Amino acid sequence: MSGEHMQIGEVAARTELSLRTIRHYEDTGLVIPSARSQGGFRLYTEADVARLMVVRRMKPLGFTLDEMRDLLAATDRLDAGEALTGAERAHLLDRVRHFEGAAQRRVADLRIQLARAEEFADTLRRRLPPP
Incomplete structure (x- = not known):
């Protein structure tokens, strides 16, 4: 995997969101993984992480x-x-x-x-x- 894509576990650690929450945001269309690995794993970019951070900051408000x-x-x-x-x-x-x-x-x-x-x-x- 290239350095530009992250799997959901790394994204969860960076955003301090649970895997379940990230998947929920995907299901609601807020954040869509930029790619999928050959094995079908979600792959995210820095832009995807930035979107999740916007959502994370809006939620408590x-x-x-x-x-x-x-x-x-x-x-x-x-x-x-x-x-x-x-x-x-x-x-x-x-x-x-x-x-x-x-x-x-x-x-x-x-x-x-x-x-x-x-x-x-x-x-x-x-x-x-x-x-």
């Missing part, structure tokens, strides 16, 4: 599979190097901006939740006698 698909479709078109009209490019950039704004809002919400959780843990800690 509560984005749906459809939203992940939408963002990946927009970034795929922007990155494809194909000729886009000004309107098409503007629309795709607006989609990415929409997701960037949504991600920022969700991060802010998570910071609030984390602060509340830390406050709660501190409250419990203060109720306990010193060790």
Whole structure:
């Protein structure tokens, strides 16, 4: 096997996703292996790993599979190097901006939740006698 392709186990280790999760993302069309070995094993490229990392980062922010698909479709078109009209490019950039704004809002919400959780843990800690 060449150095440019990785089997699913290596991809799982690099992305910290389970084999089952990667296969699920394949089944839903989010990430398709770039090739198959002669033995039928899934083979992935760095670009496939990058897509999985986008999905992995979106998941804890509560984005749906459809939203992940939408963002990946927009970034795929922007990155494809194909000729886009000004309107098409503007629309795709607006989609990415929409997701960037949504991600920022969700991060802010998570910071609030984390602060509340830390406050709660501190409250419990203060109720306990010193060790």
